[in-house]
Amino acid sequence: xxxxxxxxxxxxxxxxxxxxxxxxxxxxxxxxxxxxxxxxxxxxxxxxxxxxxxxxxxxxxxxxxxxxxxxxxxxxxxxxxxxxxxxxxxxxxxxxxxxxxxxxxxxxxxxxxxxxxxxxxxxxxxxxxxxxxxxxxxxxxxxxxxxxxxxxxxxxxxxxxxxxxxxxxxxxxxxxxxxxxxxxxxxxxxxxxxxxxxxxxxxxxxxxxxxxxxxxxxxxxxxxxxxxxxxxxxxxxxxxxxxxxxxxxxxxxxxxxxxxxxxxxxxxxxxxxxxxxxxxxxxxxxxxxxxxxxxxxxxxxxxxxxxxxxxxxxxxxxxxxxxxxxxxxxxxxxxxxxxxxxxxxxxxxxxxxxxxxxxxxxxxxxxxxxxxxxxxxxxxxxxxxxxxxxxxxxxxxxxxxxxxxxxxxx
Numbered sequence: 001x002x003x004x005x006x007x008x009x010x011x012x013x014x015x016x017x018x019x020x021x022x023x024x025x026x027x028x029x030x031x032x033x034x035x036x037x038x039x040x041x042x043x044x045x046x047x048x049x050x051x052x053x054x055x056x057x058x059x060x061x062x063x064x065x066x067x068x069x070x071x072x073x074x075x076x077x078x079x080x081x082x083x084x085x086x087x088x089x090x091x092x093x094x095x096x097x098x099x100x101x102x103x104x105x106x107x108x109x110x111x112x113x114x115x116x117x118x119x120x121x122x123x124x125x126x127x128x129x130x131x132x133x134x135x136x137x138x139x140x141x142x143x144x145x146x147x148x149x150x151x152x153x154x155x156x157x158x159x160x161x162x163x164x165x166x167x168x169x170x171x172x173x174x175x176x177x178x179x180x181x182x183x184x185x186x187x188x189x190x191x192x193x194x195x196x197x198x199x200x201x202x203x204x205x206x207x208x209x210x211x212x213x214x215x216x217x218x219x220x221x222x223x224x225x226x227x228x229x230x231x232x233x234x235x236x237x238x239x240x241x242x243x244x245x246x247x248x249x250x251x252x253x254x255x256x257x258x259x260x261x262x263x264x265x266x267x268x269x270x271x272x273x274x275x276x277x278x279x280x281x282x283x284x285x286x287x288x289x290x291x292x293x294x295x296x297x298x299x300x301x302x303x304x305x306x307x308x309x310x311x312x313x314x315x316x317x318x319x320x321x322x323x324x325x326x327x328x329x330x331x332x333x334x335x336x337x338x339x340x341x342x343x344x345x346x347x348x349x350x351x352x353x354x355x356x357x358x359x360x361x362x363x364x365x366x367x368x369x370x371x372x373x374x375x376x377x378x379x380x381x382x383x384x385x386x387x388x389x390x391x392x393x394x395x396x397x398x399x400x401x402x403x404x405x406x407x408x409x410x
Contacts, residue, residue, distance in 0.1 A: 003309055003345035004242035008364045013383055015363055021392035022174055024185045029207045032391055032398040036375055041385050046205050046399050055218040057270040062200040062277045063223040065191035068166025073123035073135050081123055082112035086230055089146055094337045095195035095227055095250050099159040104150035111145050127165045159194050169197050171395050195227035201395040202275035202358045222260050225252040226277040236364055246305035248341040251281050255334045262321045272355040276367050279356055284340040286351040289320025292327050302338040308348055317351045345369040355403045360386055360393040376405045
C-alpha cells in the first residue's frame with residue numbers, strides 16, 4: 001500500500017484524558033521507559049536507558065530552543081487578540097536571521113479573535129513602562145496571517161522581544177495556561193538554537209546524569225536542529241493520507257555533524273534518533289543527498305512529503321551523506337540550512353536510523369504513523385501495553401526506546 005492510501009482511522013486508539021500527563025514529573029529522568037526490541041516489550045525506568053543501548057552507538061538530539069511564541073495584544077477598543085508566532089516570513093533566509101532582526105520583523109502567525117481585528121487597526125502590547133510592541137496586519141493567507149511586528153526599543157532583537165513579551169506555547173491538548181515552572185520543564189537541557197514553537201519532547205527526559213551514564217558506556221552524542229512548527233499538532237482531517245498536507249519545518253545541520261554521522265554509518269554501529277524531529281531530520285539528510293546526486297537543486301522545501309515514495313534510488317546512506325559533504329565543501333559552507341516536509345509512514349524504508357527514543361503520541365497523528373513505520377503493526381501492542389500499565393502520554397509523559405523491526409526475511 002502506498003502511504004497516500006493509508007486510512008488514518010486505522011491508527012485510532014482510545015486515550016482517556018487521565019492518561020495525558022498535564023504536568024512533568026519533579027525529576028526529568030524518573031519517568032518510565034518502555035523498550036521494544038525483537039517484538040518483545042520490557043518495562044523499566046528512564047534512568048536505566050544506557051543499559052539498553054550498545055556501546056559505540058550514536059544518539060542524535062535536536063538542540064532547538066522553544067521561543068515564547070504566544071503574544072497577547074490589545075485593540076484600541078480594549079479587546080484582546082492572541083498572536084501565535086509560527087515562522088518568519090519568506091523574505092528571510094532562515095530563522096536565525098529573522099530572530100536577529102531589530103526594530104521590526106515580518107512573521108507568519110495564527111490569530112485568536114481575528115474577526116475582531118478591523119483593517120488598519122494597530123494592536124499594542126505593553127510589556128513595561130518603557131517597552132511597547134505593535135502589530136499590523138499585512139496579509140491574510142490560507143489559515144494564517146502575515147503580520148508586521150515592531151517595537152519602540154530598536155536596539156532589541158526579535159528574539160529578545162519574544163522572551164520579554166511572550167508566553168511559553170504549551171501544546172493545546174494540555175488545556176492549561178503556561179506556569180512559571182514550564183519555563184524550565186518545557187525546554188531540553190541542551191536547547192540552543194531559538195526557533196521552535198513546540199519542544200522536542202522526547203529529549204525532555206534527559207539529564208546530565210543520564211548523559212554521563214551514556215558517555216561512560218562509550219555512547220556518542222550528536223546534535224541537529226529542526227525547528228518544531230505548530231503543524232506537529234495538526235490533526236489529520238482527511239480520510240486518507242493523500243489529503244493531508246505535511247507541515248514544512250526548518251532544519252539546520254552542521255558539516256561537522258554530517259561528518260560524524262558518516263563515520264558512524266561507516267562503522268555499522270547503531271544510530272539512534274532522540275525524538276521524531278531528530279528522526280525526520282536524519283532521514284531527510286538521506287533524501288537531500290539523493291536529490292543532489294540526481295542533479296537537483298535544494299529548493300525552499302528540499303524534501304517534499306512524497307519524495308521518498310516517488311524517487312527510485314539505490315544510493316546508500318554513506319553515499320548520500322558524502323554528496324552533502326561535497327556540496328558544502330564546494331560552497332565553502334559549514335552548515336546545511338533548508339526545509340523538510342518529509343512524512344514517514346508505513347511503507348517507508350529507513351535509511352539512517354536503527355532506533356528511536358520517543359514519547360507516546362496522539363491517536364490518528366503523523367507521529368503515530370512514524371512509529372508504525374518503524375515497528376510495524378506492533379505499535380498497537382506497544383500502546384496497549386502502555387495504556388494498561390499506567391504509562392503517561394504525550395509531551396510531559398513517559399518514554400519509549402523503539403528498535404527498528406526486522407523484516408521476516410532477516
